[in-house]
Amino acid sequence: MQGLLVFGRTGQVARELARVAPAARCLGRDAADLSDPAACAAALAQAQPRLVINAAAYTAVDRAETEAGTARLVNAEAPAAMAAEAARLGVPFLHVSTDYVFDGSGQVPWREADPTGPLGVYGATKLAGEEGVMAAGGQTAVLRTSWVFSAHGANFVKTMLRLGRERDQLGIVADQIGGPTPASAIAAALLVMGRAMLADRDKGGIYHFAGAPDASWADFAREIFSQAGVSCAVRPIATADYPTPARRPANSRLDCRRIAEDFGIDRPDWRAGLAEVLKELEDA
Ligand SMILES: NC(=O)C1=CN([C@@H]2O[C@H](COP(=O)(O)OP(=O)(O)OC[C@H]3O[C@@H](n4cnc5c(N)ncnc54)[C@H](OP(=O)(O)O)[C@@H]3O)[C@@H](O)[C@H]2O)C=CC1
Ligand SMILES: Cc1cn([C@H]2C[C@H](O)[C@@H](COP(=O)(O)OP(=O)(O)O[C@H]3O[C@@H](C)C(=O)[C@@H](O)[C@H]3O)O2)c(=O)[nH]c1=O
Numbered sequence: 001m002q003g004l005l006v007f008g009r010t011g012q013v014a015r016e017l018a019r020v021a022p023a024a025r026c027l028g029r030d031a032a033d034l035s036d037p038a039a040c041a042a043a044l045a046q047a048q049p050r051l052v053i054n055a056a057a058y059t060a061v062d063r064a065e066t067e068a069g070t071a072r073l074v075n076a077e078a079p080a081a082m083a084a085e086a087a088r089l090g091v092p093f094l095h096v097s098t099d100y101v102f103d104g105s106g107q108v109p110w111r112e113a114d115p116t117g118p119l120g121v122y123g124a125t126k127l128a129g130e131e132g133v134m135a136a137g138g139q140t141a142v143l144r145t146s147w148v149f150s151a152h153g154a155n156f157v158k159t160m161l162r163l164g165r166e167r168d169q170l171g172i173v174a175d176q177i178g179g180p181t182p183a184s185a186i187a188a189a190l191l192v193m194g195r196a197m198l199a200d201r202d203k204g205g206i207y208h209f210a211g212a213p214d215a216s217w218a219d220f221a222r223e224i225f226s227q228a229g230v231s232c233a234v235r236p237i238a239t240a241d242y243p244t245p246a247r248r249p250a251n252s253r254l255d256c257r258r259i260a261e262d263f264g265i266d267r268p269d270w271r272a273g274l275a276e277v278l279k280e281l282e283d284a
């Protein structure tokens, strides 16, 4: 797509955007450091884009607990500044957010308008980012997704492949349920949304998008080992048995009906996405 500006270059979603939209301009940290919100707004204005997607974020969930200042700049203040600049230029702005904005209570998949209640700094700063973006006054969309994986960067699939080859058994939490989501599907969804927003200047808002079927991290690990042919037993454990600096939601299920109705985008089967990622890792 001509005129597409992407914040982020090395991240999972940014790399997949570059793949499906080769003409996009992707700004890495060297060109736009999100810990400097004004510089990001200036970079956006300078690029004179037709459409902007922010795929950069502070995603180290546990480290964020002790780096709240940086996480807030990157996840909240920079996106707000970018969205304000995009609004001033009259350009649609798409932003990516997370299931970690929810408190994880209950068993029912979260709808877009449900009350938020982040359990940690990462989720709280991502929620502040959503609010800043939506308050900017332009044509904006926020895509909340979950449990992203790809052949690149740091993610659960790559962690499991590494640990699973070293160990013959791993304890994996079985009481957090969500939708693993291929980064490639997120990139494709963002492009469909962006095109639709350019065609209909009233389109926008908050949308949920996650892979199907819902699974626990233990289910996810089992499928990774099965497909990759790694012999490592998965021992289901409780969240309480795997202490981490940041609390994580137990119920991360995202109700994805709205994006299907408004954009015709369906939940991808993450097991098929996993097969593609494993093949890509094998070929690399
Ligand atoms: N990963 C996941 O499981 C999930 C992610 N999301 C959201 O999806 C979006 C994309 O995430 P994903 O692709 O996984 O991210 P990654 O963790 O793969 O990559 C993060 C990207 O942000 C960049 N970045 C971080 N800090 C800065 C900074 N100060 N200035 C410029 N760039 C910076 C990184 O650059 P560098 O390589 O230089 O550090 C990298 O390109 C984010 O909004 C994230 O919150 C939502 C749900 C789940
Ligand atoms: C490595 C490992 C993890 N776990 C658990 C911890 C955690 O509950 C779960 C996943 O661990 P991770 O650290 O990969 O997950 P985490 O970094 O919390 O992943 C999150 O990242 C952010 C950016 C998001 O937005 C979320 O949607 C989500 O994808 O697996 C085990 O139970 N055993 C293990 O051996």
Ligand SMILES: [Mg+2]
Pocket (backbone or CB within 6 Å): 060, 061, 155
């Ligand atoms: Mg992680």
